[in-house]
Amino acid sequence: MFSTLDMHILEILCEDARVTPREIAVMTGSDEGQVQAALSSLRAAGVLVGYQTLINWERTDREFVQAVIEVNVVPQREKGFDAIAQRIVQYDEVKSLYLMSGAYDLMVLCEARTLKELASFVHSRLSTIEGVTGTSTHFMLKTYKYGGMVFDGGKSDRRQAVMP
Amino acid sequence: MEYERIINRRVADVPPSGIRRFFDIVQKMPGAISLGVGEPDFVTPWSIRDAAIQSIEDGQTQYTSNWGLLSLREKIAAYLRMRYRVTYSPNNEILVTVGASEGIDLAMRALVCPGDEVLIPEPSYVSYAPAVTFAGGTPVPVKTCAADCFALTPAALRATLTDRTKALILPYPNNPTGGVMTMAQLMDIAQVLEETDVIAVSDEIYSELVYAGHEHTAFASLPGMRERTITLNGFSKAFAMTGWRVGYACAPKELLAPMFKIHQYTMLCASIQGQVAADRALGRAFETGFEDVRTMVRSYDRRRRLMVESLNDMGLACFEPRGAFYVFPSIEKTGLTSDEFCTRLLEKKQVACVPGTAFGASGEGHIRCSYATSLENLNEALKRIREFVNEL
Numbered sequence: 001m002f003s004t005l006d007m008h009i010l011e012i013l014c015e016d017a018r019v020t021p022r023e024i025a026v027m028t029g030s031d032e033g034q035v036q037a038a039l040s041s042l043r044a045a046g047v048l049v050g051y052q053t054l055i056n057w058e059r060t061d062r063e064f065v066q067a068v069i070e071v072n073v074v075p076q077r078e079k080g081f082d083a084i085a086q087r088i089v090q091y092d093e094v095k096s097l098y099l100m101s102g103a104y105d106l107m108v109l110c111e112a113r114t115l116k117e118l119a120s121f122v123h124s125r126l127s128t129i130e131g132v133t134g135t136s137t138h139f140m141l142k143t144y145k146y147g148g149m150v151f152d153g154g155k156s157d158r159r160q161a162v163m164p
Numbered sequence: 165m166e167y168e169r170i171i172n173r174r175v176a177d178v179p180p181s182g183i184r185r186f187f188d189i190v191q192k193m194p195g196a197i198s199l200g201v202g203e204p205d206f207v208t209p210w211s212i213r214d215a216a217i218q219s220i221e222d223g224q225t226q227y228t229s230n231w232g233l234l235s236l237r238e239k240i241a242a243y244l245r246m247r248y249r250v251t252y253s254p255n256n257e258i259l260v261t262v263g264a265s266e267g268i269d270l271a272m273r274a275l276v277c278p279g280d281e282v283l284i285p286e287p288s289y290v291s292y293a294p295a296v297t298f299a300g301g302t303p304v305p306v307k308t309c310a311a312d313c314f315a316l317t318p319a320a321l322r323a324t325l326t327d328r329t330k331a332l333i334l335p336y337p338n339n340p341t342g343g344v345m346t347m348a349q350l351m352d353i354a355q356v357l358e359e360t361d362v363i364a365v366s367d368e369i370y371s372e373l374v375y376a377g378h379e380h381t382a383f384a385s386l387p388g389m390r391e392r393t394i395t396l397n398g399f400s401k402a403f404a405m406t407g408w409r410v411g412y413a414c415a416p417k418e419l420l421a422p423m424f425k426i427h428q429y430t431m432l433c434a435s436i437q438g439q440v441a442a443d444r445a446l447g448r449a450f451e452t453g454f455e456d457v458r459t460m461v462r463s464y465d466r467r468r469r470l471m472v473e474s475l476n477d478m479g480l481a482c483f484e485p486r487g488a489f490y491v492f493p494s495i496e497k498t499g500l501t502s503d504e505f506c507t508r509l510l511e512k513k514q515v516a517c518v519p520g521t522a523f524g525a526s527g528e529g530h531i532r533c534s535y536a537t538s539l540e541n542l543n544e545a546l547k548r549i550r551e552f553v554n555e556l
Contacts, residue, residue, distance in 0.1 A: 162200035
């Protein structure tokens with residue numbers, strides 16, 4: 001069961017993962033110990049999985065390519081899609097993996113330094129996994145929004161600076 | 165031209181807003197953080213904006229009924245009934261106005277005759293007193309204080325009532341103090357009013373922004389009060405729709421009729437796009453169980469606690485606000501006036517707050533800090549205020 005405090009914590013961290021347990025305690029009118037305990041149990045329950053930073057890499061010098069790969073697979077007896085998914089998540093190139101409804105089964109978001117590296121990942125590793133029957137690769141050209149944040153020309157405060 | 169001779173004395177004599185000066189300075193200060201903003205830091209939710217765009221595409225570019233769109237009035241009626249247990253007829257007891265501000269002006273012009281007095285609990289929003297003056301009446305401030313949680317007390321009300329008193333403004337939840345009056349406190353006020361013919365003008369624009377177990381009570385929902393109450397509200401704060409300028413005034417038809425008459429001849433109607441957007445805002449709120457509003461309130465509530473704790477910790481005694489999105493700490497211990505404090509804070513640390521005196525003389529010794537800004541801004545501003553206070 002999720003408590004009100006749990007829900008507050010998730011909302012706060014979702015907005016800004018840098019907020020400290022002490023600050024969360026102040027913001028929710030609870031004490032720091034309670035917040036620490038709630039954080040631990042959220043981690044233990046696998047709800048809080050990690051804390052990351054949203055970076056617009058396109059604004060840096062870093063060279064990289066990203067692609068969405070649609071993957072069709074033959075589900076395995078007993079294990080369904082999970083066994084193949086468990087293999088695919090192991091690759092460092094794979095940033096996200098989803099089981100989908102519709103025309104294909106798995107959606108893989110992957111990233112590599114160069115087109116060549118990405119191509120080699122797809123044809124020599126991903127498509128050769130047993131049970132994978134086909135892939136279709138789409139390269140990403142530009143990120144507009146990610147993780148709920150608008151990347152380019154996003155927020156600017158348009159309000160009058162002082163108003164009664 | 166001798167403009168001074170030509171211009172209406174009543175208008176000329178009202179001093180310009182004390183806030184303007186700070187605004188001009190902040191505008192030219194690149195690293196400034198403003199805690200002086202009086203509007204939500206959320207943008208109007210997309211589905212509401214989308215409704216307005218759709219209405220433009222559909223060619224909805226005409227006047228609406230002087231009363232406002234009927235479907236909007238029906239939703240307002242349902243909202244007030246469901247949320248605050250007060251019933252108004254969408255046919256002749258609800259008037260859609262250009263923001264709650266127009267409602268204040270209409271109420272004053274409809275009620276006030278030269279020589280009439282209007283009681284205004286202070287500190288409160290800057291527009292009430294000028295609206296009374298423009299209408300030819302005399303604004304009479306009624307002081308409220310932190311010790312009473314900035315509630316209006318029956319004793320203070322009795323002490324200022326005269327046989328010239330025409331109306332009482334009830335500015336709760338309160339800007340700038342964050343005060344919210346409980347039902348019991350409002351009952352006491354109702355009891356005093358019952359012996360008089362005084363009309364209550366209840367500005368409930370912050371009614372949705374109430375925190376930590378406190379509840380908003382619509383004054384008109386109290387026994388016997390509906391007949392003498394003008395309820396003002398709008399979409400600006402609850403739905404982050406300040407720039408759309410859509411509010412509403414509700415009252416028994418005999419009270420609303422003169423307001424309607426002024427509105428009909430001077431304003432005609434609120435912009436149709438604003439009304440369509442407001443209609444969607446309420447429609448969506450009904451569908452989602454006010455999810456957007458709740459999320460917003462939770463977010464404000466956290467920032468509110470952070471502000472109160474931090475200001476108290478640095479020695480600026482702070483009443484814990486129960487509504488709106490402002491804190492109103494005392495700066496008396498610094499020995500500075502509100503104006504000096506805000507001016508120097510802005511010059512030295514580039515943080516803009518509003519001096520309490522902008523909200524009436526009784527605001528001296530306080531400053532208003534809005535927490536309708538990002539957590540990041542708040543933390544930085546609080547850090548700078550702390551430095552400023554320590555360096556005094």
